[in-house]
Amino acid sequence: MTVLVHNTRANRMERFELGLREAMPYADASLLVGEFRGTSQSPLLWTRSDVMAAWVTTRRLWGEPIYLPYAFRRIWEGGHSYQSQHYAGTAFDCAQNLSSQRREALRALAEGSGLWTYVEPAPLAPAWVHMDLRTLPPVCPGGGYPLLRMGSIGVYVCILQDALNTAEGAGIEIDGIFGIETNEALNLFQAVNGLTADGMAGCATWQLLTALTRGVGYGG
Numbered sequence: 001m002t003v004l005v006h007n008t009r010a011n012r013m014e015r016f017e018l019g020l021r022e023a024m025p026y027a028d029a030s031l032l033v034g035e036f037r038g039t040s041q042s043p044l045l046w047t048r049s050d051v052m053a054a055w056v057t058t059r060r061l062w063g064e065p066i067y068l069p070y071a072f073r074r075i076w077e078g079g080h081s082y083q084s085q086h087y088a089g090t091a092f093d094c095a096q097n098l099s100s101q102r103r104e105a106l107r108a109l110a111e112g113s114g115l116w117t118y119v120e121p122a123p124l125a126p127a128w129v130h131m132d133l134r135t136l137p138p139v140c141p142g143g144g145y146p147l148l149r150m151g152s153i154g155v156y157v158c159i160l161q162d163a164l165n166t167a168e169g170a171g172i173e174i175d176g177i178f179g180i181e182t183n184e185a186l187n188l189f190q191a192v193n194g195l196t197a198d199g200m201a202g203c204a205t206w207q208l209l210t211a212l213t214r215g216v217g218y219g220g
């Protein structure tokens with residue numbers, strides 16, 4: 001597997017070649033690549049160092065391993081809302097094996113820890129605990145991904161590149177770095193679709209791009 005990590009402390013993208021049974025970078029051996037990949041079929045994964053650190057600390061506070069069958073997903077694999085944090089590699093769906101009472105205890109711990117920007121309320125996810133460390137503010141009022149432009153870096157750039165490859169066959173190397181190639185592909189996508197071709201992934205661009213690519217399968 002190729003694992004891209006946005007090292008948020010150094011603000012740079014790092015690349016690792018790892019097997020499914022090896023530990024995720026910055027996860028302190030408490031999370032395997034295969035666990036993070038879950039049911040995704042992707043040979044390429046991405047996340048952030050601070051997300052891994054939040055998982056490690058949550059697990060330490062909990063005091064025992066946390067069952068995690070589901071985390072990362074490519075946008076073209078679908079299965080989540082249009083601007084899901086699972087496509088960003090910043091979200092975890094865990095603790096499906098616990099009683100609802102124990103699950104509620106973990107949910108409360110995750111909320112109280114202050115480590116996560118969002119912990120889904122029980123009525124929205126009764127059978128598991130969803131926690132994520134999303135970047136705020138979202139560019140659309142209702143939530144979702146942040147504004148991206150030339151020079152942006154990180155997991156949301158990975159989604160943008162992935163979606164542009166899927167929507168228009170842009171052929172960009174997914175590296176999490178918004179450079180000239182990504183800028184050109186984004187401008188083209190905007191022009192072709194009647195959006196303002198300003199090379200910025202704003203609300204309208206994200207809405208259309210994610211709607212066109214979520215769950216369609218690679219290259220669809």
Ligand SMILES: [Zn+2]
Pocket residue numbers: 086091092093130131
């Ligand atoms: Zn989730």
